[in-house]
Amino acid sequence: MSTTATNFPSGIKPGEFSSETIPSSELSQKSVLNILNNKCYNSLQHLKQAHAIILRTDHFQDHYVSGTLVKCYANPHFNNFTLALKVFDNIPRPNVFVCNILLKGSLEHEEPHKALSCYHKMVLLNSRPNMFTYPPLFKACAMTGCVKEGVQFHAHVVKLGLSEDGHIKSAGIQMYASFGLVGEARKMLDEGGGSDVVCWNAMIGGYLKFGEVEAASELFGCMPVKNVRSWNTMISGLARCGMVESARALFNEMGKKDEVSWSAIVDGYIKQGCYKEALAVFHEMQREKVKPRQYILPSLLTVCANLGCLDQGRWIHLYVERNSFHVEAMLGTALVDMYAKCGSLDMAREVFENMEVKEVSTWNAMIGGLSIHGQAEEAIEVFTKMQGESIKPNGITFVGVLNACAHAGMVEKGLAILDSMKEVYGIEPEMEHFGCVVDLFGRAGLIEEAEKFIDSMSMQPNAAIWGALLNACRVHGNVELGEKVGWILLDMEPQNSGRYALLSNIYAKAGRWDDVTRVRKLMKERGIKTIPGSSVIDMKGRVHEFKMGDGSHPQMKEIYLMLERMMEKLRVEGYSPNTSTVMFDIEEEEKETALERHSEKIALAFGLLETEPGTTLRIVKNLRVCEDCHSAFKLVSQIYGRDIIMRDRVRYHHFRNGMCSCKDFW
Known part of the structure; x- marks a missing residue:
């Protein structure tokens, strides 16, 4: 960090201020605050030097100074909230200014319980809260699920006459909505004055979070003032509730749209599996000359990945490079996944190798990509390298590795990896992992071993397990077992058209046309429609x-x-x-x-x-x-x-x- 003599007391050279070199008489409150605000933001060393000066010159008794010191220590850049707490605990009778700083810092460091403890100390010290105290407290209650405390804070707000403050109201509405108490949230909106557009948006968001679409739509319709956030809240909520066409209709009604509006529609279509529609929205963005922001790009890459649109995916990658976007973990992972699913493994590898920071999801994307391309040995190599980088695998990692073994017929290796999950990594295998092993046996033609494995499972096999065995029976022509498993599946998943198709295929290959007719008749009786190949x-x-x-x-x-x-x-x-x-x-x-x-x-x-x-x-x-x-x-x-x-x-x-x-x- 570069330093200059600006704002330093006379005679102090840059980078050399300390409690030994600054006379008390030359250090005013203003000088101390200037040092804290301008010299200590990104340097813990400078902050500790300033702290020493403050203690030596008795400025620690000044709440503006000690509060600012707490604020500097609470800077998320230092990633050490403990220091801020220690300073706060040593401040004699901290006033509301100091306490509010700690409340905000507690949330920034995701320590909501510390915020609740701070308020308790305020009450004991008879420190009168103000309008800046309660928004972070309401948020802390929402984060921790502390309903009782949240209701008490609301009572304090009413008692102190702060009920009409818009910031407090909107935070309180969001808190009640997070508890599922939408009735209480609505009372807070309707009572007294101060309900601005932010409060109305919070209430609409609360309704939609719990699927109360009709109430949200009614409130949206009677809003006295709407902003872009109002429209976005409705569009996002409708899409989240599976009503993507209603969300699209509202989107089309909007006047001015921002990146959040476009992102909400894209995400809504993705969640419903409507990838072509999501891609159409992306094309519309391009026609409207809307430049996508970085946060929407992973969603757009998901669309390209699922449709196999390599050209569009490449365009997005070039757009990232032209705009010098930082390829952080989420964006990098989406790029790896897109290239792998679009059949360009070389580009997936290149993005993966060039990423500075890789999260477990990034490694999973690379392993999964190699797996579905049949590159089993390379997938296992990446898995080994992952451990060398001290990245702990998770359940998804093992699904990718086991699938790789299944597609390559590596039975012994797959079984060894399954055994290592619990013994080496402490991860309890789940149904999906067992399904991979059944598939592993089945693809290798080891039908009897697959059946024995299912019998030895510690949990009741689900439809996915039986489905893997049924597919193996179809591939290897085991009509007798296939028939048995097929009818088990038709009882378990009577609405799954794929199960009927597999069983019919087994009968057809065996020339048992009467049984094919029987299965198709059952489908008709149950109203099952086959999924057309596309x-x-x-x-x-x-x-x-x-x-x-x-x-x-x-x-x-x-x-x-x-x-x-x-x-x-x-x-x-x-x-x-x-x-x-x-x-x-x-x-x-x-x-x-x-x-x-x-x-x-x-x-x-x-x-x-x-x-x-x-x-x-x-x-x-x-x-x-x-x-x-x-x-x-x-x-x-x-x-x-x-x-x-x-x-x-x-x-x-x-x-x-x-x-x-x-x-x-x-």
Whole structure:
């Protein structure tokens, strides 16, 4: 820290002030306060020197001086609130100015109980609180859930005649709302005067926090004055309550919007899984020339990650670099996750390696990204490096590592990692980890071992556990066990269409068409709708979605012509449709036609039609890719000389020169 002689008593050189060099007669209250406020903000050494001067010159008795000293020690920059507390405890009869400083500091250091203790000391000393005392106290009660104390503070506010202060009111409303006492919060809003727009916003936020949408909407409608925060509170609350379309309608009504408004809509769509709609909002932001602030970027990157929009994700990364944004842990983690989920592992690694500060979530994103790309050994290597950096893994870390082992068939390694969770890291395995192990056995064809593992589990298996076993039965053709597990799942999750589809697939492969009909009849009786397969491809920053039988795309005629030419080339090279995956008892020719119209093949044909030779194609499918499409994609990569990266519901497939990175193990 640089120092100058400004504000120092005469004869004191910069950086050399101490209790031995400054005569008491030359040090006024103003000089002491100038030293504290201008020289000690970022230097603990200078602050301690100033503290020594204050003690030697008897200025510690001055509450303005001692209070400012407490304020300096409470600076979050020093990350040591204990020093501030020690100074406060030595101040004789601290007045309200000093106490208010400690109250604020307690919250800044997330020590709300210290704030409550400070107020207790104020009461004992008969130090009269003022309007600045109660907002931090109400906040402290909200943070700690101290309902009784909060009600007492409210009573003190009324007794002292401070009920109409807007800051106190808004803090009190937020406190009551945090307790779920929205009725008490509403009374505070309605009683007396002083209820400004901040108070109304706090009340609306309180209603929405507990899902009282009608009351919030009614209050919003009758507000005498609304500001941008009012609109944002309603939009955020509606989106949080799952009413994203209502939030969007309100957003469209707004006049002036700020970054929070845009962020609320994006986050709302993300929470509902409406990634295309969230991306459309992002495009609208760009058209309106709204420059996204740093805090909205992780949300936008989440959208790109889930849609596989690499071009948009790259744009955001370049935007970060052009604006010299600091890539802190949250933003860096979102970038790693986006690149990994968009199939660009090299860029994910680059961002990861260049991050100065990595949190456990950052390591998890990298491990998870490597896992779904089938890079098991590298995922385990990153896991080992993580421990070398003294970053303690959590449950999510082990899900990523166990998944990596499952996708690579590393059974012994996976079991060793499961054992290490509790023995080495003190983490109790949960249902999700057990599900990974069942998947580990199942993918390796060890169906009997998977079944034994389920029987030995310390907890009752859930649907995810049985689902992993059912999928293994489908892959390895174990019809008897698959049938048993399938019907268990239909009882556990009668509304899950995926379970019916898996069981039907097992019956269809075995040629048991009567049982296929039985399952489909049950679906109809229960009103179950199947999830249609859909595939998206990002083309020049625009997402194109294709579904089987959907002819809404403006280029559908050209796409089908390209699809026919593509399939004809595959047949010439020896491709034979795998009709065992068709779950209908229809003629073979009809089965072949049905396979040709799978959404991923349509997306692939569109990609070949719209891009130059040699361009890498990236496709995202919402369901697991079928065996027939997987075989077709391998041949297309060889015939057309294309790299194709497909993400299905389970993992990534990198097709190149007729081979797939999964080695037909998925």
